[in-house]
């Protein structure tokens with residue numbers, strides 16, 4: 380057992396509020412393999428992986444990757460299991476949830492916010508607000524594309540909350556477009572996914588969008 384494993388358990392457990400799908404961390408994250416790969420990359424770019432500043436870098440990167448990709452070890456459906464009786468049948472919206480993810484094309488970060496809303500089902504049951512932010516994390520902490528991140532959040536809410544409608548808007552800057560390649564810092568990508576009532580009703584979509592935009 381390496382020293383890092385309890386940390387990984389802790390990270391994954393924090394993401395979902397307990398449990399990591401019953402699978403031990405060492406089944407899903409091979410820290411030693413990441414370390415070896417990072418060492419290879421350092422050699423390949425012309426660095427000396429044994430110089431003072433870089434000696435612990437492969438190990439640090441392995442731990443960072445395990446944290447950034449902890450969502451791969453989380454069952455997102457289990458994040459939304461806490462629900463409360465509230466008799467609320469209007470929009471519930473959590474906005475400006477910070478998103479940190481990595482694009483699966485370049486393994487470079489994309490960063491921004493998610494706005495996540497739903498209209499409870501006919502039983503009026505609601506979920507804990509923090510669980511919506513945990514759900515965003517569970518999908519963001521994987522190699523991702525923003526479109527899939529957006530629809531996965533919406534689909535899991537639609538399946539688990541049995542709501543009348545779901546709306547998810549994600550607004551991010553992709554570092555693969557800023558610091559390399561086309562080099563357009565500041566360009567933002569906005570994606571949305573609507574389910575149920577929000578698909579059918581322009582008025583409901585407009586209401587949610589004005590809450591998101593703060594009008």
Ligand SMILES: Nc1nc2c(ncn2[C@@H]2O[C@H](COP(=O)(O)OP(=O)(O)OP(=O)(O)O)[C@@H](O)[C@H]2O)c(=O)[nH]1
Nearest residue numbers: 482483484485523524525526553555556559560561
């Ligand atoms: N649709 C979508 N594209 C993404 C996302 N993240 C990165 N990309 C894009 O993925 C594409 C990969 O394009 P490729 O031509 O295979 O790779 P590349 O030569 O590195 O492309 P450039 O970034 O244009 O230099 C780029 O256009 C990226 O901007 C995302 O979340 N969604």
Ligand SMILES: [Zn+2]
Nearest residue numbers: 482484485555
């Ligand atoms: Zn990219």
